[in-house]
Amino acid sequence: MSVLDSKVPEGPIKDKWTTYKDKINLVNPANKRHIDIIVVGTGLAGGSAAATLAELGYNVKAFAYQDSPRRAHSIAAQGGINAAKNYMGDGDSVYRLFYDTVKGGDYRSREANVYRLAEVSANIIDQCVAQGVPFARDYGGLLDNRSFGGVLVSRTFYAKGQTGQQLLLGCYSAMNRQIARGKIDMYNRHEMLDVVKIDGKARGIIARNLITGELERHSAHAVVIATGGYGNVYFLSTNAMGSNATAAWKIHKKGAFFANPCFTQIHPTCIPRSGDYQSKLTLMSESLRNDGRIWVPAKLEDAKAIQQGKLKPTQIAEEDRDYYLERRYPAFGNLVPRDVASRAAKERCDAGYGVNATGEAVYLDFAAAIERYGKEQAKIHGITNASKEKLTELGEAVIEAKYGNLFQMYEKIVDENPYKTPMMIYPATHYTMGGIWVDYNLMTTVPGLYCIGEANFSDHGANRLGASALMQGLADGYFVLPYTIGDYLSDDIRTGAIPTDSKEFEETEKEVRERIDFFLNNNGTKSVDHFHKRLGKVMWDKVGMSRNAKGLKEAMAEIKQIREEFWKDVKVPGGANEMNPELEKAGRVADFLELGELFAKDALIREESCGGHFREESVEMDGEQEGEAKRNDKDYAFVSAWEYKGEPGDAVLHKEQLEFKDIELKQRSYK
Amino acid sequence: MNLTLKIWRQKGPQDKGKMVDYKVSEISEHMSFLEMMDVLNEQLVNSGEEPVAFDHDCREGICGMCSLHINGEAHGPDRGITTCQLHMRMFKDGDTITIEPWRAKAFPVIKDLVVDRTAFERIQQAGGYISVNTSGNTQDANSIPIPKHAADEAMDAAACIGCGACVASCKNSSAMLFVGAKVSQFALLPQGRVEATDRVKNMVAQMDLEGFGNCTNTGACEVECPKGITLENIARMNRELVKANLIKF
Numbered sequence: 001m002s003v004l005d006s007k008v009p010e011g012p013i014k015d016k017w018t019t020y021k022d023k024i025n026l027v028n029p030a031n032k033r034h035i036d037i038i039v040v041g042t043g044l045a046g047g048s049a050a051a052t053l054a055e056l057g058y059n060v061k062a063f064a065y066q067d068s069p070r071r072a073h074s075i076a077a078q079g080g081i082n083a084a085k086n087y088m089g090d091g092d093s094v095y096r097l098f099y100d101t102v103k104g105g106d107y108r109s110r111e112a113n114v115y116r117l118a119e120v121s122a123n124i125i126d127q128c129v130a131q132g133v134p135f136a137r138d139y140g141g142l143l144d145n146r147s148f149g150g151v152l153v154s155r156t157f158y159a160k161g162q163t164g165q166q167l168l169l170g171c172y173s174a175m176n177r178q179i180a181r182g183k184i185d186m187y188n189r190h191e192m193l194d195v196v197k198i199d200g201k202a203r204g205i206i207a208r209n210l211i212t213g214e215l216e217r218h219s220a221h222a223v224v225i226a227t228g229g230y231g232n233v234y235f236l237s238t239n240a241m242g243s244n245a246t247a248a249w250k251i252h253k254k255g256a257f258f259a260n261p262c263f264t265q266i267h268p269t270c271i272p273r274s275g276d277y278q279s280k281l282t283l284m285s286e287s288l289r290n291d292g293r294i295w296v297p298a299k300l301e302d303a304k305a306i307q308q309g310k311l312k313p314t315q316i317a318e319e320d321r322d323y324y325l326e327r328r329y330p331a332f333g334n335l336v337p338r339d340v341a342s343r344a345a346k347e348r349c350d351a352g353y354g355v356n357a358t359g360e361a362v363y364l365d366f367a368a369a370i371e372r373y374g375k376e377q378a379k380i381h382g383i384t385n386a387s388k389e390k391l392t393e394l395g396e397a398v399i400e401a402k403y404g405n406l407f408q409m410y411e412k413i414v415d416e417n418p419y420k421t422p423m424m425i426y427p428a429t430h431y432t433m434g435g436i437w438v439d440y441n442l443m444t445t446v447p448g449l450y451c452i453g454e455a456n457f458s459d460h461g462a463n464r465l466g467a468s469a470l471m472q473g474l475a476d477g478y479f480v481l482p483y484t485i486g487d488y489l490s491d492d493i494r495t496g497a498i499p500t501d502s503k504e505f506e507e508t509e510k511e512v513r514e515r516i517d518f519f520l521n522n523n524g525t526k527s528v529d530h531f532h533k534r535l536g537k538v539m540w541d542k543v544g545m546s547r548n549a550k551g552l553k554e555a556m557a558e559i560k561q562i563r564e565e566f567w568k569d570v571k572v573p574g575g576a577n578e579m580n581p582e583l584e585k586a587g588r589v590a591d592f593l594e595l596g597e598l599f600a601k602d603a604l605i606r607e608e609s610c611g612g613h614f615r616e617e618s619v620e621m622d623g624e625q626e627g628e629a630k631r632n633d634k635d636y637a638f639v640s641a642w643e644y645k646g647e648p649g650d651a652v653l654h655k656e657q658l659e660f661k662d663i664e665l666k667q668r669s670y671k
Numbered sequence: 672m673n674l675t676l677k678i679w680r681q682k683g684p685q686d687k688g689k690m691v692d693y694k695v696s697e698i699s700e701h702m703s704f705l706e707m708m709d710v711l712n713e714q715l716v717n718s719g720e721e722p723v724a725f726d727h728d729c730r731e732g733i734c735g736m737c738s739l740h741i742n743g744e745a746h747g748p749d750r751g752i753t754t755c756q757l758h759m760r761m762f763k764d765g766d767t768i769t770i771e772p773w774r775a776k777a778f779p780v781i782k783d784l785v786v787d788r789t790a791f792e793r794i795q796q797a798g799g800y801i802s803v804n805t806s807g808n809t810q811d812a813n814s815i816p817i818p819k820h821a822a823d824e825a826m827d828a829a830a831c832i833g834c835g836a837c838v839a840s841c842k843n844s845s846a847m848l849f850v851g852a853k854v855s856q857f858a859l860l861p862q863g864r865v866e867a868t869d870r871v872k873n874m875v876a877q878m879d880l881e882g883f884g885n886c887t888n889t890g891a892c893e894v895e896c897p898k899g900i901t902l903e904n905i906a907r908m909n910r911e912l913v914k915a916n917l918i919k920f
Contacts, residue, residue, distance in 0.1 A: 048805065051805060052805045055804045055805060066728055066734070066736055067726065067736070067787075067788055067789065068735075068788070068789075068791070068792055068833065070735070070833055071728055071729075071734040071735060071736050072734075073728070073729060073734070075729065075733050075734050076729045076731055076733050076734065085812070087813060120807070123807040125812045126807070126809045126810065126811055126812045127803075127805055127807060127809055128812075129809075129812040129815075129862065130801065130803045130809040130810070130862055131800075131801055131803060131862070132801045132825075132856065132857050132860050132862050132863050134822050134823075134825040134826040134829050134856065134860065135812075135822070136822070136826075137816075137817055137818075137819050137822040137823075138819065139819050140816060141816025141817050141818055141819065141822075142813050142816055143812055143813055159826055159829075160826055160830075162733065162830060164733075165733055165829075165830075165832075166826070166829060169829065172795070173795070173799055173800035173801065174800060174805060176792075176795045176796045176799055176800050177796075177800040177802060179792075179796050180796040180797065186792075188789065188792070211781055238731075240728040240729040240730070240734060241727060241728055241729075241730055242728050274699075274701045275699055275701060275702070277699065277702050277706050277709070277710060278706065279703070279705065279706050279709055279730060280730045280731075282730075282731050283731075408751065409731065409732065409756070412749070412752055412756050412758065413703075413756070413758070415701075415758070415760060478805045478807065479805075479807050527713055527716045527717060529709075529713060571716060571717075573715075573716055573719065573720070573721050573722065574721050578682075578683065578782070579724055579781060579782045579785065581722070581724055582716065582722060
């Protein structure tokens with residue numbers, strides 16, 4: 001019998017959430033004033049949760065490591081947010097969004113959670129419009145939609161290429177309203193360094209003031225972790241420099257199980273790396289795949305010539321190009337899900353067809369779209385016999401209106417004009433589907449400790465569809481957690497304020513302080529980044545897009561080795577009682593060095609290929625799907641939830657068996 | 672390329688601070704400016720010195736965390752980008768680059784190149800929102816059509832990333848481009864009209880309270896803004912303020 005109880009309500013999937021809401025315990029408005037909630041992280045999930053909980057009347061303390069909640073990395077999401085509005089009348093529905101998300105996640109997510117997500121998605125759009133989010137509109141003044149990978153409808157709402165920014169600013173404005181009312185105490189430039197448990201329940205945190213270095217004790221009746229994903233375990237990713245797993249890893253060490261760490265999304269359309277000094281990778285929105293066609297040269301000699309700089313992409317004739325996604329997946333073409341597109345790019349590059357000096361890049365070409373839009377515009381404007389130049393000009397204007405900021409960003413980084421020559425792209429770590437295990441209430445295995453947004457594991461299975469991260473973050477924060485947390489807090493109406501002078505706070509603060517002192521007195525010889533880069537290389541080479549048992553075992557041993565060296569030899573300058581960015585990094589990298597090993601261990605036990613997790617040993621050997629990932633539902637239709645036991649390698653596996661009652665389990669086919 | 676960097680070092684808010692010279696070598700033209708700073712910091716850590724503190728996070732020009740006055744210009748010599756998107760190909764071998772924090776009374780230095788921009792937070796808290804609860808029971812998103820040009824203009828104003836380059840570039844340290852952008856975004860949308868009067872009054876009052884200067888129509892802010900926020904937004908804010916002062920509610 002598993003120790004994991006998902007607490008999914010009984011009844012038909014369509015009614016679960018409604019019935020659940022009808023039956024939970026509520027906290028009356030007068031009592032909410034006596035209940036404190038800590039929210040760590042103020043991106044879409046944490047920001048929306050903090051604002052909503054404060055509106056309901058709870059006392060919220062919110063924490064962000066940046067100087068403002070508006071800077072959380074949700075802000076960098078470009079393409080859009082999904083919602084089952086069916087404004088386009090193209091056959092969308094709650095069920096279809098649910099179905100697409102479960103299928104896109106390769107049948108490794110919990111049905112009931114995903115259905116609820118699809119159910120509340122439409123509300124998110126209503127809410128954001130009411131908050132003044134300037135979504136794109138058509139000439140009739142109604143909201144516009146576009147399409148994303150892995151689906152056959154247009155359900156993605158967007159605000160130019162800055163949808164995440166606009167949604168986060170919406171959240172931020174809702175927070176500001178509550179900060180002004182005194183219902184949210186906002187702690188900017190603070191980092192949570194541990195959770196405090198009293199009698200088994202989460203009752204507070206230890207946070208470091210990043211300006212003064214002071215350690216602070218904060219108590220509450222419940223703690224919500226909304227600190228995002230752990231993609232920076234790879235060192236290079238599309239995450240922000242400060243994005244880290246420390247809060248999640250600390251709660252894991254205090255009893256919260258960590259689920260499916262090996263489910264990581266490698267995004268197909270990022271700007272390829274240019275050198276060893278690279279500090280991060282930049283995403284080019286998936287929305288570009290609506291209009292861009294992905295190709296590499298069909299002939300190996302052409303690819304070699306391009307790699308040596310002897311040929312330009314525009315010199316390759318149409319018939320000598322291999323539009324490999326359109327060739328392999330005619331039904332979805334360039335809009336296959338991210339995991340499929342990434343692996344296909346790697347396959348071509350590994351075969352020698354890459355198109356930059358490193359051989360690790362493919363083309364994303366807009367020439368066909370520019371021509372198509374040019375003709376369309378010429379017709380709209382009644383221009384007959386337009387010259388080729390005129391058509392290009394008209395077409396480029398359309399592309400600029402749709403993706404102008406992305407094209408500008410590309411040109412600034414790569415120093416090439418993507419209107420005239422195809423973009424070069426290559427996969428990069430982008431999002432982590434795995435995360436802290438939570439039940440239907442979004443509560444972890446520690447009572448009173450919740451986890452929302454990317455930081456939890458629940459909705460995206462083994463692969464997340466585009467434009468679904470924003471949807472999940474806001475669904476959790478605006479519409480799910482505010483209900484579920486009330487049910488738990490209804491027991492706490494008589495508790496009163498939690499004092500911070502207890503021995504539990506004392507001990508936890510002491511542990512945190514000892515670790516800081518250790519770093520500063522270690523007198524090692526190598527910088528934090530030195531170790532982070534080494535970890536990243538092992539992760540990318542052996543726990544990246546394609547994994548095998550031998551490599552994973554090596555990775556576990558190597559990560560352990562790097563970790564040991566780190567503790568012996570890391571050098572952290574500066575003091576404890578001041579702003580000290582190197583000290584901040586040291587704590588985060590120490591946690592990544594543990595998480596990385598668990599990640600590899602999880603990948604090792606999952607001897608199947610599913611979603612973003614591709615095991616070379618598990619591939620279809622024949623038939624139409626030959627060479628595609630082979631999932632194993634008989635043995636692996638479970639969530640792996642790891643319990644911390646001292647060393648990451650000693651973690652104990654608990655399985656949550658996944659049941660599919662409303663969707664038939666079948667091979668994902670995008671052909 | 673080899674470069675000389677003149678960098679503002681200041682241990683804390685009370686410290687006097689000074690410019691310090693550093694040398695970096697073998698800088699690739701493909702590096703971003705902040706990657707060049709990483710190289711310098713790695714060098715400093717390895718030689719036992721304290722690295723230079725600077726704000727940065729997303730490194731793709733959207734979070735608004737990075738700042739830096741480079742050779743006298745906010746976000747450096749290129750246009751339409753933040754410091755993190757500035758690339759070293761904008762410089763030449765042998766160059767001397769001066770790197771300073773944002774300079775404005777309302778943005779006190781915390782350490783080295785890091786400044787305190789919480790004045791912006793308080794301005795937003797004074798009215799940078801629409802008072803609607805997140806109950807999920809609002810009306811359908813399509814129930815109020817919004818003309819495309821109004822939605823697009825609101826979006827252009829909303830593109831502000833709150834970095835503070837406008838303040839740093841202004842000889843008066845005025846925050847009117849920043850405040851004008853937020854006021855405009857909401858003023859252009861029917862949802863924002865309901866509270867438009869109070870919003871503009873409260874935000875402008877808070878802006879004045881924080882010690883930001885006034886606008887004298889020089890336009891440096893518009894030139895240096897990494898997101899292309901235009902002066903029109905200041906004009907719109909002024910119109911909104913005049914209207915607000917003329918009517919009772």
